[in-house]
Amino acid sequence: DTAVSQTPKYLVTQMGNDKSIKCEQNLGHDTMYWYKQDSKKFLKIMFSYNNKELIINETVPNRFSPKSPDKAHLNLHINSLELGDSAVYFCASSHTRLALNTGELFFGEGSRLTVL
Amino acid sequence: AQSVSQHNHHVILSEAASLELGCNYSYGGTVNLFWYVQYPGQHLQLLLKYFSGDPLVKGIKGFEAEFIKSKFSFNLRKPSVQWSDTAEYFCAVNGVGSYIPTFGRGTSLIVHP
Numbered sequence: 587d588t589a590v591s592q593t594p595k596y597l598v599t600q601m602g603n604d605k606s607i608k609c610e611q612n613l614g615h616d617t618m619y620w621y622k623q624d625s626k627k628f629l630k631i632m633f634s635y636n637n638k639e640l641i642i643n644e645t646v647p648n649r650f651s652p653k654s655p656d657k658a659h660l661n662l663h664i665n666s667l668e669l670g671d672s673a674v675y676f677c678a679s680s681h682t683r684l685a686l687n688t689g690e691l692f693f694g695e696g697s698r699l700t701v702l
Numbered sequence: 703a704q705s706v707s708q709h710n711h712h713v714i715l716s717e718a719a720s721l722e723l724g725c726n727y728s729y730g731g732t733v734n735l736f737w738y739v740q741y742p743g744q745h746l747q748l749l750l751k752y753f754s755g756d757p758l759v760k761g762i763k764g765f766e767a768e769f770i771k772s773k774f775s776f777n778l779r780k781p782s783v784q785w786s787d788t789a790e791y792f793c794a795v796n797g798v799g800s801y802i803p804t805f806g807r808g809t810s811l812i813v814h815p
Contacts, residue, residue, distance in 0.1 A: 617801055619802075621805075626807070627740075627790050627807070627808045627810070628807050628808065629746075629792065629805040629808070631802055631804075634801055634802055636801065641801060642801070642802055676745065676746065680801075682801050689734040689736070689794075689796025689798075689800070689803050690734075690736065690748060690751060691738075691746075691794075691803060693738075693745040693746040693747070694745055695744065695745040696745055
């Protein structure tokens with residue numbers, strides 16, 4: 587069983603288009619994240635949701651809009667794609683309830699976005 | 703704010719060589735520490751973690767890490783690397799009570815057969 591699953595795994599699109607990446611976790615976690623990994627492998631937090639509520643939004647252009655319909659899903663929608671958006675986007679989840687909060691993240695397999 | 707520094711960005715070794723990857727963090731309180739590994743084309747997965755207790759932590763595949771509080775360090779070691787250890791290695795720190803672990807920039811390890 588896949589614990590954190592993302593779709594699509596690969597996405598190639600033109601500048602200016604709008605695209606979405608979906609993420610689902612079946613671990614019963616209450617917090618989900620989106621990280622961006624650039625070409626130099628640097629991992630940067632973009633968003634974090636706890637129980638469907640946004641708890642962190644780093645300096646990310648407002649072209650990026652996360653949506654969490656329930657605590658098992660966190661989707662990422664990107665408007666007006668730019669060349670610099672090309673990266674691998676990783677979804678992750680974790681427990682944050684006090685007794686279970688260890689900070690350990692469980693990652694999806696990543697979605698490689700290429701903007702032409 | 704918490705931050706993580708990994709000093710070695712690229713490491714190239716031959717099989718059977720010993721490995722040590724440096725990780726230093728900055729945070730004023732109690733921390734949880736992690737090493738994640740990312741094999742080529744794959745997602746990040748946990749290699750080992752430190753929460754409390756014995757500062758020498760053993761993980762999967764023969765890796766270990768030592769937490770030295772006075773040096774704010776959590777270096778990763780393996781006595782004898784294999785070709786299959788070729789991967790990116792990320793150190794991460796999470797201040798206790800924080801939701802958001804911070805990752806270092808990663809170290810690319812290439813092991814030649």
